[in-house]
Amino acid sequence: MRKIILKTMDASERIEKQKALVEYIGRMQEKEGYQPVAGRILGLLMVMDKEEFTFEEIVDEVKISKSSASVALRNLELRGVIEYVTYPGDRKKYYRLSTMDLESTLNEIEKKVIRSMDLIEQIIELKEDKNSRSVDFMRKVSKGMVFFLNHMKKFKKTYEPNMLL
Amino acid sequence: MRKIILKTMDASERIEKQKALVEYIGRMQEKEGYQPVAGRILGLLMVMDKEEFTFEEIVDEVKISKSSASVALRNLELRGVIEYVTYPGDRKKYYRLSTMDLESTLNEIEKKVIRSMDLIEQIIELKEDKNSRSVDFMRKVSKGMVFFLNHMKKFKKTYEPNMLL
DNA sequence: TTTTTAGTTCGGTACTTTGCGAACTAAAAA
DNA sequence: TTTTTAGTTCGCAAAGTACCGAACTAAAAA
Structure with a gap:
């Protein structure tokens, strides 16, 4: 019982820390020449547990408009730092870090x-x-x-x- | 005679090319995160024949106001890419690329x-x-x-x- | 002491960047 | 065929940045 409570605490704490890290990485990437929104998207894709994010999830998580997301994602893709995959029978784009090695x-x-x-x-x-x-x-x-x-x-x-x- | 004329031609042509290179380097440095004015000052210090420029010379050559020069030079110095030297009995600051090796x-x-x-x-x-x-x-x-x-x-x-x- | 020199600091304007909402498109679902 | 979904494009407002001129300071020269 005790253990379970501790475990949920840890999980939420972990997620808190992840979110803080997303913002931190965002600021770092800004210094590297990315626009703020793009930096935070990159942070999201780097630190969160989910491997692939849909357009909508990114909009929700980073709390930005669809238009900002659209522009930022296109730029990140052009630069080659992210890529998207698609799945048959699914119209959505799934964004992830590109495996440019x-x-x-x-x-x-x-x-x-x-x-x-x-x-x-x-x-x-x-x-x-x-x-x-x-x-x-x-x-x-x-x-x-x-x-x-x-x-x-x-x-x-x-x-x-x-x-x- | 002919040779002398050619030589002067070469010199002025060389200086023309140097000035073009100053602008080009300025634009490159902008991409590296420097402000336009700072970039062109860096260009000047890199390509021209003179080794050390006074504040006034920089203002004249780059065609900027004293205030812009003052701010840009301070920033470049803080970043450690330029330094200035002084000479006894001379109040002027002589700016040059810093010899950070x-x-x-x-x-x-x-x-x-x-x-x-x-x-x-x-x-x-x-x-x-x-x-x-x-x-x-x-x-x-x-x-x-x-x-x-x-x-x-x-x-x-x-x-x-x-x-x- | 007054003037000149060598810059610095401040306030404001002009330009640039960012990010939004609204209108749009193209494909799929109903 | 109409509606919904998934995103794109455009114009604009707000925020941020760059640069200037004017007023200032501190030291040296006259």
Whole structure:
């Protein structure tokens, strides 16, 4: 008897904590460039027990209008962070975190680093004095980036998705 | 004679290109979360030949008001991306890119990754079903992060600032 | 002491972003 | 065929952000 009461207490407390975490993650994602509503949707999909949320559930849980949900979900989908699945005989969309695995995230980071290196190259090319403090600094950064990219390559080799489960 | 003319042509063309690059970098930095004015100041400090700019020079070059410059420079300084130096007998502040080297940038990245791992841990802790698709996914990501951190450690060891110049 | 220099702070305007409700569409159910 | 369901698109109001000019401060120069 006692145990059951404790257990229900725990469950509701757990859900309280989950909801708080949804808001916290929302704020984090805002800093990452997502709009508030999108951030909280992401939080919801990350922390709650349910694996797949319908459009309506998202509207209810995050307490937003259908239009806001529609816009935010489309953006999140375009960015590739969420995806939706459908089931035969059911018109609803079931949203969930997309299983874009680490590899594609790493590729994104790699591309970003390479773009930065190109930019640095351009800047140096346009400098009058190629021995200035700033050019030295940029070369240093650039070499560091080359190192970094090499290590990423090794990392990708060592990383075998199936061995991680 | 011919050569001299060509040389002056090149110089002005170079400066034109630099100014275009300042604007371009400004727009890039906006995407990174800086306000427009701050982004263009960063661009200026990165691409132009001058190593150190006074407050007034920045106001003139970026064509902004003193108040905007003051606010933007303070923010950039708080974020640690620029710094200013002073010279004895000169009241002016000379702004330049801060020489935060790769190591501190790497440490920032490391901290960020560790914070993400903590968050994932928290989320998993609050999940009812620890064997769900999402928990599996999160564990995978988390393990990937551990790998990543180890490689960063190795990278830091291999990286010897003085060997890069 | 007064003036100039080198900035900072404040208040307001203009622009941008966010999120809503209402009207709409397209498919399924009645 | 009409109604309901599941969502989308559009226009607008509220909130937030960026930037400016004007007034201010504190130190140095005249």
